[in-house]
Amino acid sequence: MTLARPLAGHTVLVTGAGGGVGRGLALALAGAGAAVVVAARRHDTGVSVAAEIERRGGTALPVGCDVTDADQVVGAVDAAVASFGALDHVVHNAASGRSSVVTDLLDVDRSAWQDHAGVALTALHRLARAAWPHLVKARGSLLVLTSPAGVEGSATLPLYAAVKAGQRGVVKALAREWGPAGVRVNGLAPLAMSPALENAYRENRELEARLAAITPLGRIGDPEEDIGPVAVFLCGAGAQYVTGQTIVASGGRFTAL
Amino acid sequence: MNAEAARPTWSAVVVGGQDTPRCPAVRVARALRLRQVEVEAVGRPDEDEVAAGCAAAARRAPLRAVVHAHLPSGVTGPTALVDLDDSGWARIVDESVLATLTTLQAARRSLDHGGTVLIVVPAVGLVGAVGHVAMAAAGEAQRALAKSAARAWRSAGISVNVVAVDPAELAPQGQMATVEPTPSGQLAGTAPPANGTGGVDGLADAALLLLSADAARTTGVTLVADGGATMLP
Numbered sequence: 424m425t426l427a428r429p430l431a432g433h434t435v436l437v438t439g440a441g442g443g444v445g446r447g448l449a450l451a452l453a454g455a456g457a458a459v460v461v462a463a464r465r466h467d468t469g470v471s472v473a474a475e476i477e478r479r480g481g482t483a484l485p486v487g488c489d490v491t492d493a494d495q496v497v498g499a500v501d502a503a504v505a506s507f508g509a510l511d512h513v514v515h516n517a518a519s520g521r522s523s524v525v526t527d528l529l530d531v532d533r534s535a536w537q538d539h540a541g542v543a544l545t546a547l548h549r550l551a552r553a554a555w556p557h558l559v560k561a562r563g564s565l566l567v568l569t570s571p572a573g574v575e576g577s578a579t580l581p582l583y584a585a586v587k588a589g590q591r592g593v594v595k596a597l598a599r600e601w602g603p604a605g606v607r608v609n610g611l612a613p614l615a616m617s618p619a620l621e622n623a624y625r626e627n628r629e630l631e632a633r634l635a636a637i638t639p640l641g642r643i644g645d646p647e648e649d650i651g652p653v654a655v656f657l658c659g660a661g662a663q664y665v666t667g668q669t670i671v672a673s674g675g676r677f678t679a680l
Numbered sequence: 681m682n683a684e685a686a687r688p689t690w691s692a693v694v695v696g697g698q699d700t701p702r703c704p705a706v707r708v709a710r711a712l713r714l715r716q717v718e719v720e721a722v723g724r725p726d727e728d729e730v731a732a733g734c735a736a737a738a739r740r741a742p743l744r745a746v747v748h749a750h751l752p753s754g755v756t757g758p759t760a761l762v763d764l765d766d767s768g769w770a771r772i773v774d775e776s777v778l779a780t781l782t783t784l785q786a787a788r789r790s791l792d793h794g795g796t797v798l799i800v801v802p803a804v805g806l807v808g809a810v811g812h813v814a815m816a817a818a819g820e821a822q823r824a825l826a827k828s829a830a831r832a833w834r835s836a837g838i839s840v841n842v843v844a845v846d847p848a849e850l851a852p853q854g855q856m857a858t859v860e861p862t863p864s865g866q867l868a869g870t871a872p873p874a875n876g877t878g879g880v881d882g883l884a885d886a887a888l889l890l891l892s893a894d895a896a897r898t899t900g901v902t903l904v905a906d907g908g909a910t911m912l913p
Contacts, residue, residue: 493766528784528785528788528825528828529785529789531781533778536774536777536778536781537774540773540774540777544773544817544821545766548764548766548814549766551761551762552762572824573820573824574824575827576824576825576826576827576829576831576900577828577831578828578831579832581828581832584824584825584828585777585821585822585824585828586821588805588821589773589777589817589818589820589821590817591805591820592804592813592816592818592819592821593813593817594808595805595807595808595816596761596804596805596808596809596812596813596815596817597761597808597813599809599810600761600810600811600813667808
């Protein structure tokens with residue numbers, strides 16, 4: 424481990440790593456020296472990210488993983504340990520494909536809830552259970568990608584806000600539960616470019632300028648350059664006394680947290 | 681007594697189990713009735729039952745509030761997350777959230793002329809608690825739903841607020857005990873009153889405050905009523 428590669432010798436499993444923020448996190452964590460298990464629902468996207476990591480001189484293993492499938496979650500954890508001998512950190516980034524679909528609270532039903540919760544919460548539970556014995560051995564960490572929407576609520580994305588809030592509840596409670604074993608649990612709430620936001624920009628050409636105008640740092644975050652370093656910090660020794668917290672990386676957009 | 685003065689001027693629906701006098705729904709209903717509010721009790725957060733309860737209440741006095749004080753069925757004593765199976769997680773998290781969603785939706789459809797929705801949740805999600813990860817997730821998800829509803833329904837004159845209580849108040853007697861130290865190091869979880877009559881009932885007091893006319897323009901807030909165990913920044 425060096426200052427330039429603080430995660431050298433570490434193994435990190437990243438879910439939802441086939442694109443968007445997950446891809447950025449995987450690249451940043453690999454750049455920090457970690458061996459990264461690139462878990463993605465669509466295996467081809469994970470292969471592409473892993474190839475990019477390898478091209479840059481890093482170490483990566485692509486794993487097809489639909490986090491709503493309990494067996495695939497266990498399989499991803501097992502693959503990490505089998506390939507690299509350990510699992511130091513888990514970064515749960517996967518989110519429902521409907522996360523950015525505008526919804527009226529009056530119209531949501533059980534299946535809509537399950538669609539969101541299955542990826543954000545139920546999968547988090549399964550991932551935590553599967554990874555626990557390895558994280559204890561490594562005195563590692565669990566990092567959950569949550570959102571400011573979970574704190575503020577959202578008139579247009581109520582279920583997304585609910586599951587993101589639920590994730591923060593997990594972070595706080597699990598940090599207390601796992602702390603005695605030396606395992607840290609934190610949240611990271613980013614404001615970053617994503618495929619959904621890129622789609623939104625294409626549909627509304629003024630949106631990018633409008634969002635930038637209300638963000639103190641004047642831009643939306645880049646997943647690898649802006650969000651990745653925060654994840655590296657939270658996984659690394661620099662955050663060895665940080666647990667139960669949600670760090671917001673939003674360019675100052677959200678300050679009521 | 682002057683019969684005019686005693687006639688209820690508004691009504692409320694309280695959703696939640698009525699099994700024992702300690703049930704949160706029973707305590708809130710009692711507190712409202714003591715203040716001359718017409719109360720319709722609905723035992724289950726079923727959309728049709730809540731809607732029927734709202735209609736029944738509205739026939740007796742203008743409906744102004746719906747309170748969700750439902751006890752999730754899966755709540756037991758502290759359980760380590762790694763020892764909680766899928767069904768246990770679903771009973772605590774999914775059932776709690778879906779029950780809240782049901783009440784919110786039914787309330788929105790019934791409060792035609794504005795009003796207040798109050799959701800009672802466990803306070804553990806605010807700071808976390810050992811053995812209650814699922815309940816923390818559920819509580820925070822419910823609070824976010826309430827805030828989302830508050831934002832969406834503001835223009836319709838409907839306020840949505842939350843009372844967060846010690847989780848021991850949300851489980852049948854004897855099944856829960858808060859043993860997690862508070863951030864200040866003091867043991868949390870003062871025992872709730874035996875039957876909610878006499879003595880101090882923080883839940884009922886907080887509910888009355890948020891349901892009062894003085895709080896009509898307050899929305900999206902969480903009032904923590906756990907005897908001071910949780911004090912937010």
